[in-house]
Amino acid sequence: MFGSTKWKKIALATVALFTVFAVGGLVVQNRCAAEGGNDYESIELFTDVLAIVKKSYVEEVDTKKLIYGAINGMLASLDPHSSFMPPDMYKEMKIDTKGSFGGLGIEITIKDGILTVISPIEDTPAFRVGIKAGDQILKIDDRFTKDMGIMDAVKMMRGPKGSKVNLTIVREGFDKPKEFTIVRDIIQVKSVRFMTLDDGYGYVRIAQFQEKTDSDLVKALKTLKDENGGSLKGLVLDLRNDPGGLLDQAVKVADHFVEDGLIVYTEGREKDSRMQFSARKSGTEPVYPMVILINGGSASASEIVAGALQDHKRAVVMGTQSFGKGSVQTIIPLTDDSGLRLTTARYFTPNGRSIQAKGITPDILVERAEIQSAEKKDGHIREKDLENHFESGEKAGEADKKTEKEKTPPIKTDEQLKGDYQVLRALDLLKGWEILKTMNKSK
Template identity: 35%
Template sequence: MKNNNVIPAFKKAGYAFSLLLFTFTLVLNNAFASSVKNLKSQQIDEILFNIHAYYVDDLDLQNSHYVQYNNKQFERLYSKLDPYSKYLNEHELDALFDNTNGQYTGLGIEVKKVDTDIKIVNVVNNSPAKEAGILAGDIIVSVNQKTVNLLSVSEVATLIKENKFTTINLTVKRNESPEVLSFNVARTQIQLESVNSKVLESGIGYLAINSFSNHTLHEVALQIAAMQNNYDYPLLGLVIDLRDNPGGTLKSAIAVSDLFLESGTIVTTKGRYFDANQAFYAKRGDILKGVPIVVLINENSASAAEILAGALKDNNRAKVVGSQSFGKGSVQSLIPLGDGNTALKLTTAKYFTPSGESIDGVGIKPDVTINQTTLPQNNKAVIIKNEQVKNNQHQLVNSLADLQLVKAKQLLSMQ
């Protein structure tokens, strides 16, 4: 029997989605974008229909084909949606597809607003920014000679993304030097590394998952196989580092969780329409055959990362160490609009851990709480590098002050 509640299939760039659920925590401002203000009445009608049919909460829209919304009324309604629901224009939609495929076109920098400064907090490996010599900690002064200190992060991103030139000139301040440095950086397509690993001392594996893309399951399986082959013996334990992992796709989080579970519930989702209510279960087969696991999380571990941490914790498969996670417990569906070049990313469900808890706004509570300064993604490579030169545990603590990793290794050594 045909189910009329299923969200329409989405086909673009070789992808086919019938119920595509996203759990990205990429910060998307829910303020009225210019693209929303300029929508035509037919597009507004489509968006209203989908909100009425699929949005996780009943907003009492008084929506029918006989009610006409003007733009101001529509904008007021749009403002009631949660921060993860957003109309995506063609460029934003392409960027989202790139992210789910583990790639994006850009310079390879992550930035945040610190007081009035636009600060680079991470430089992606194998990116044009990395090759040009830009460093984490640099403060962006200007983009193509336009001063940015009065701009928001999204405005700076737009300035870089929508520039007609493929090469961008960045001037930055470094450390306390009064002089500025100038870099010409070309926008290119960057392949993101979602997983890296290393065998630590005593046969403990270290697996850093930086995001959940369409390739993460494959990368995790390859990295674990490589660690076991390089060690020549079965691993004695595994640390899964999910710190600063912003999430990714629900499908990827479920698949990676299933790798480590013999049975049990992975996650359940609940919403207003029929197909938003689902339960996902582990299939037989644990890739580590019961080897003990410790998961590291922090306040920036979100969404798909929280699904994995919650699944392993609630099924008593892993201990969780660190600080309480972000608390992004909602699921987004990608709904095509018009000719398929635009879409509505809409929150259609809340997800619940195997114990039945919603972590939305709360987060995953670690078994062992150790609060420490956020460990940036690029520092995870330092962990691996230090292990390669065979630093002992005390040297690792002194150089990285990574008490969470030290505690994880202590717990694994006791099992």
């Protein structure tokens, strides 16, 4: 079924977002031949059921629809991130990674069979009407979402710009479900935002790792230096609520701040899934103090960056425990223009840490100003909460201690940013470094 199609490796380190997504018969059969008769028997069982349904079901059914449904069920039994993409969804997935797509602007996953919001994307229709992390989507228009697949949900939520869709939301604190009417728009995700916090101190926020994230970061750093006399005294890199994205972009971002050594490595069953990514000296930023901000919405590619800079002692990681998605998905094009999104490897930080279902533990735990009690949930869904998530592969007892959680809304304006408690704490830490450095020089 694959024919001569070459596996196209697009390593997506994202949480199950707005794009979700059969194994070709030829490949499956070849593996079965190598692995023994039991697999042949299972395939025979499948074909028997298919034939019975085709012959005896009360209505005539489309074979491709049955096959697609079977493939979806097969992949759903593996983990939350492996999925099948029919041609239309595969096409949209490729558009998503470029940072422009039509829809509402929310990143979703499935928890306990319920569509759940990971995070709204800032400055999008969903964000503007007040959709929040942790919201459970009970209904899309008049259709209940219980046991609805992400693919079906995406189809219902996407549509022409200017059209409306109603989401019925269940949220902690609501007496009853509340309906939100959202007007669809073309979502333009701005990957990198930046500003000068104070004289010599820069701030860069990465909202999502897209095709142009690295080049946008280069421009941001250059502008910040130009604004501050040609150099920086310190930098805050904000990865809060960053759900991840392209692995190669995460590596390039980390490479700007690490002169040499390992950034991340992956381990899987296939030889092609075992990779190492190392820093290059060229293009490395000067060594100035850095603080990385993370929270429960920081996942995958953002965890790669935070973990790499933490292991290299290049930055202090501040905030709260991250999401904990330590797996790599490979996109495999199929011959009918559909695609397979398959978990093929785990990734590890330079020191060999797997953060799968655990997350990155900050060096300095800093909650938002409105600190909630430990008994209250923050609304963030983490990898370990997802059905069928797999473990990190490390021995029991090595998991990091859980920390209290929080919700951090995406930054919209400079004024909001300057009043952000976690950003202010990060800036204070950077200034403290500068003071200590000055004091040591004066001795």
